[in-house]
Amino acid sequence: xxxxxxxxxxxxxxxxxxxxxxxxxxxxxxxxxxxxxxxxxxxxxxxxxxxxxxxxxxxxxxxxxxxxxxxxxxxxxxxxxxxxxxxxxxxxxxxxxxxxxxxxxxxxxxxxxxxxxxxxxxxxxxxxxxxxxxxxxxxxxxxxxxxxxxxxxxxxxxxxxxxxxxxxxxxxxxxxxxxxxxxxxxxxxxxxxxxxxxxxxxxxxxxxxxxx
Amino acid sequence: xxxxxxxxxxxxxxxxxxxxxxxxxxxxxxxxxxxxxxxxxxxxxxxxxxxxxxxxxxxxxxxxxxxxxxxxxxxxxxxxxxxxxxxxxxxxxxxxxxxxxxxxxxxxxxxxxxxxxxxxxxxxxxxxxxxxxxxxxxxxxxxxxxxxxxxxxxxxxxxxxxxxxxxxxxxxxxxxxxxxxxxxxxxxxxxxxxxxxxxxxxxxxxxxxxxxxxxxxxxxxxxxxxxxxxxxxxxxxxxxxxxxxxxxxxxxxxxxxxxxxxxxxxxxxxxxxxxxxxxxxxxxxxxxxxxxxxxxxxxxxxxxxxxx
Numbered sequence: 464x465x466x467x468x469x470x471x472x473x474x475x476x477x478x479x480x481x482x483x484x485x486x487x488x489x490x491x492x493x494x495x496x497x498x499x500x501x502x503x504x505x506x507x508x509x510x511x512x513x514x515x516x517x518x519x520x521x522x523x524x525x526x527x528x529x530x531x532x533x534x535x536x537x538x539x540x541x542x543x544x545x546x547x548x549x550x551x552x553x554x555x556x557x558x559x560x561x562x563x564x565x566x567x568x569x570x571x572x573x574x575x576x577x578x579x580x581x582x583x584x585x586x587x588x589x590x591x592x593x594x595x596x597x598x599x600x601x602x603x604x605x606x607x608x609x610x611x612x613x614x615x616x617x618x619x620x621x622x623x624x625x626x627x628x629x630x631x632x633x634x635x636x637x638x639x640x641x642x643x644x645x646x647x648x649x650x651x652x653x654x655x656x657x658x659x660x661x662x663x664x665x666x667x668x669x670x671x672x673x674x675x
Numbered sequence: 676x677x678x679x680x681x682x683x684x685x686x687x688x689x690x691x692x693x694x695x696x697x698x699x700x701x702x703x704x705x706x707x708x709x710x711x712x713x714x715x716x717x718x719x720x721x722x723x724x725x726x727x728x729x730x731x732x733x734x735x736x737x738x739x740x741x742x743x744x745x746x747x748x749x750x751x752x753x754x755x756x757x758x759x760x761x762x763x764x765x766x767x768x769x770x771x772x773x774x775x776x777x778x779x780x781x782x783x784x785x786x787x788x789x790x791x792x793x794x795x796x797x798x799x800x801x802x803x804x805x806x807x808x809x810x811x812x813x814x815x816x817x818x819x820x821x822x823x824x825x826x827x828x829x830x831x832x833x834x835x836x837x838x839x840x841x842x843x844x845x846x847x848x849x850x851x852x853x854x855x856x857x858x859x860x861x862x863x864x865x866x867x868x869x870x871x872x873x874x875x876x877x878x879x880x881x882x883x884x885x886x887x888x889x890x891x892x893x894x895x896x897x898x899x900x901x902x903x904x905x906x907x908x909x910x911x912x913x914x915x916x917x918x919x920x921x922x923x924x925x926x927x928x929x930x931x932x933x934x935x936x937x938x939x940x941x942x943x944x945x946x947x948x949x950x951x952x953x954x955x956x957x958x959x960x961x962x963x964x965x966x967x968x969x970x971x972x973x974x975x976x977x978x979x980x981x982x983x
Binding site for chain 1: 684720741744745746747749765766767768769770772774775778779781782783784785787792793794795796797798799
């Protein structure tokens with residue numbers, strides 16, 4: 464499976480490098496601005512930009528017909544799906560590392576307060592992407608790569624709907640207590656991870672039935 | 676040479692027995708969005724053999740290969756590779772199967788070097804030295820992105836990969852298309868070398884029947900999802916013939932085993948499987964495998980037209 468992940472990363476390496484560069488530049492500019500809303504956006508943005516490249520892998524696979532060839536490899540179909548999900552996780556983890564590194568440096572050299580909302584917003588950023596990914600993979604395997612842009616946009620929409628729905632539930636059941644923001648962020652992330660795991664199982668079932 | 680339809684062995688003149696690398700028996704596959712179907716496909720590819728798989732576009736060559744490689748799910752029948760029935764649980768076997776499709780199948784952002792790094796992790800027996808020997812032999816660039824390769828270069832790269840991981844069975848779908856004459860010669864030589872020690876077997880489909888004529892020793896013709904003829908090349912060249920006769924004379928050729936016939940303007944072209952003891956009045960036409968392919972694809976099946 465290592466080879467599949469390497470192939471995935473090679474196939475999107477240019478766009479990943481570009482997103483890393485853009486994210487770094489934007490985070491630095493937003494941190495320098497010192498605006499509290501800008502700082503929140505600076506944490507969130509890399510999570511919305513960098514892991515998106517993982518969805519591009521499906522498009523590349525289809526365009527190059529690698530998706531047909533990889534079935535002929537000595538690997539079970541579940542491993543092929545695993546490689547796509549692991550590529551997504553690697554990019555999500557990269558986003559976390561990049562954001563953390565830049566904010567940590569900013570907390571040392573600019574102001575220690577820039578880290579105040581980091582984990583709270585970071586958890587939400589990861590939650591949003593887990594949520595979106597949980598729809599992107601199975602839907603792309605069902606409807607094909609031709610509809611991938613629509614699926615990605617729809618899945619992002621779904622992620623925000625889930626975000627506000629869980630936020631609404633938290634307000635109803637917990638209310639305005641101390642630490643409610645953090646509890647919400649963690650709950651949203653856990654629900655999203657659950658959906659992501661469910662999505663993996665569903666994608667494997669769909670992929671096993673798929674013909675190329 | 677006897678090609679036993681249900682036998683697990685391939686018997687050659689002196690009694691040498693070789694196991695089949697690939698055995699397909701009663702393969703059926705239908706498609707929900709098409710009326711096309713593979714109907715009762717049965718043939719085998721012995722070790723040491725290059726089997727030419729011949730048919731026009733849409734005849735079922737790629738679908739049959741898809742069934743063998745499990746990119747398609749079959750309705751019924753059995754496919755055995757190296758004596759084992761194929762299954763998702765036995766994908767390890769694919770370490771020994773080399774695949775070349777009719778188009779490039781690798782990500783365009785990679786180059787030959789990056790591709791070797793990918794395959795080193797994917798195939799247990801990946802041989803980097805062998806791979807770069809083929810890259811040299813086929814005069815392919817090592818650091819040029821694959822998406823800038825010509826079709827011929829892409830096919831050569833696919834063949835280099837297929838030959839570099841200890842495969843014992845090659846499934847090649849139109850692998851020689853798009854190659855220039857020199858490249859084609861190099862590739863055909865590499866394929867002949869692959870089967871020379873009797874440890875490898877090749878199923879090769881191609882529109883270019885001259886390539887098949889050059890390297891294949893067994894021929895399987897497919898038309899509209901059905902096998903219409905399977906024979907050895909020697910048998911075809913030594914015993915088969917294309918006869919030109921009048922339509923009312925067709926019946927006189929029945930003893931010579933009519934395979935197919937095609938009405939021309941004022942005569943009929945007939946493919947017979949036994950040209951020996953041919954009545955003297957009949958005229959034998961010089962033929963190539965291309966002519967036989969044309970007759971099989973465009974002509975009528977005699978048995979079906981007259982007895983069903």
